[in-house]
Amino acid sequence: MTSEVLEGRTASGRGVRVRYSAAGIEEVTDHPSAPDLLLIPGLVDLQLNGYGGLDVNDPSANELPALVRALWAQGVTTVYPTIISADDATTTTLVKTAAAARASDPVVRYGVPGLHLEGPYISSVEGARGAHDPAVIRDPDADEFDRWQAAADGAIAIMTVAPERTGAVNFTRHLAANGVLPSVGHSLATAADVHAFAAAGGRMSTHLGNGLPALIDRHHNPIWAQLTEDRLTAGLIADGHHLPGDTFAALVRAKGAERCVLTSDAAALAGCAPGDYQTAVGGEVTVTPDGGLRLTGTPYLAGSGASLLDCLRWATNHLPLDVAVTMATTTPAELLGLHDRGRLEPGARADLLQFARTADGGLGDLVTVVVDGRAVRKP
Structure with missing residues (x-):
């Protein structure tokens, strides 16, 4: 050799x-x-919906092989493609498509150790739900999830849930018992909800500081409990749009860099030219001149327009280089049990x-x- x-x-x-x-x-x-x-080391992205016009949430396409290879130019060598809230049939189709790509293509199988389901068991409250379709958001259903996991050939590795939903704590136990990493996100959980979630096996916060209404109570909100809960590792979108620089730096200091990971939350339009687009899952989305993605005509973010490499570059404006690199490589790999990456x-x-x-x-x-x-x- x-x-x-x-x-x-x-x-x-x-x-x-x-x-x-x-x-x-x-x-x-x-x-x-x-x-x-x-x-x-190569970058490890735990949350990515697409990039450069390639979308893992389009049930009519199989773009995962092209996406994995396209991300190499952005330094991303390991990725957990993220499927957002959808109905049962659509989610089943999407995870089956991803499983087939992993089974038939060694490059995809290596680059995609698992999938991330972001919903549909999240908050339906405006603001907290973000760009997710309220028509498909619902309470956790372990039987439904198990069907998806079977369709995915066991590839679902991360599941974002809102702990305040009916049955969410028992569902979190079910995930943890079956080797899936539960993550809190798109949630208006109380402090008690957050701590119960962690005690049940919750291990991560999905894009902490986002997936929330613009106005929240200054003391009684989901952020503080997630910061103090040492069993949770915080995912932070460091694209310069989801978190202002001071907010980003304050979250890292409060949580501790060793419990933080950088994620891109990149959507299919990330890396595309500014303008208005019609997307398969998000509807009308505007790419702004500064690289942001917003639901057209609203203040709501529609995912990120940045790759994890873009996020790493931005993060180095607020953190030492070695700290930012660890948050984009070693820490996410360790969190998912990838001890050799x-x-x-x-x-x-x-x-x-x-x-x-x-x-x-x-x-x-x-x-x-x-x-x-x-x-x-x-x-």
Whole structure:
């Protein structure tokens, strides 16, 4: 098996030479005279609905193989495609399509360890539901979920639920007992609801600080309890639209960076030119000149227009580089039990990114992308 070498500096500034092959990272050695290129693990995105016009929520298409490959240019080597609230038949079709893509394409099977269902068991209250269709939002149904999991060939790995819905705590126990990561989101849960959710096996907050009405009680709202609940890891959309910079930084400080992950929440129109679009699932969506996505004619966000790489770049304006990189690589991988990804160490899978540096030492252009030991982008 032929070995290759990449050299650069880690996010903490250590000069290294990484020897790798299809078997994984074989050796990481100090290299004080390494070139001034940033060398980090591939990015791990736990929440993404699409990118560049490719949509995992379109039941008429099978765009997952193209999406996985398109994300390589954004440094994303592991992704959990996110299916939003829909009726039973549509959800079944979508998870079956994803399962078929994973079964038939080794690249998809590697790049997509699992799926994320964001709803339909969420709040139907305006604002809290976000861009989800109120007509399909409903209380949790374990039998329905089990049918979806069977249709997905066991691939559903994350489920976003609102803990205040009838039966949600028992449903959370059901998810956790069956190896699915329960995440609270699009919720108006009380503090008691949040703590009960965590005690039942809840482990994550879906886009903390979002999926809420514009006006909430300053003390009695779902944010504070999620920040103090150490059993929950906070997903944060660092696109510059979902969270202002100070809010983002304050959430990370309050939660602790070790309990935070960066997610993109990228929608199909992420990476597309500004303008008004008609989408298969969101209806009319406007891509604003600054890259935001909004339901046309409303103030409501329709997902993110940023890739996880875009989010990482933005986050480095508010966090040290090594902290932001860990939140986009190691921490999400560990949260999902992918102990051989998201790290630069022998034995890990060879998912590697090499970047040029900007004049001020920041994250420059993406130069090299290695996925599972194979270079898919070279200088």
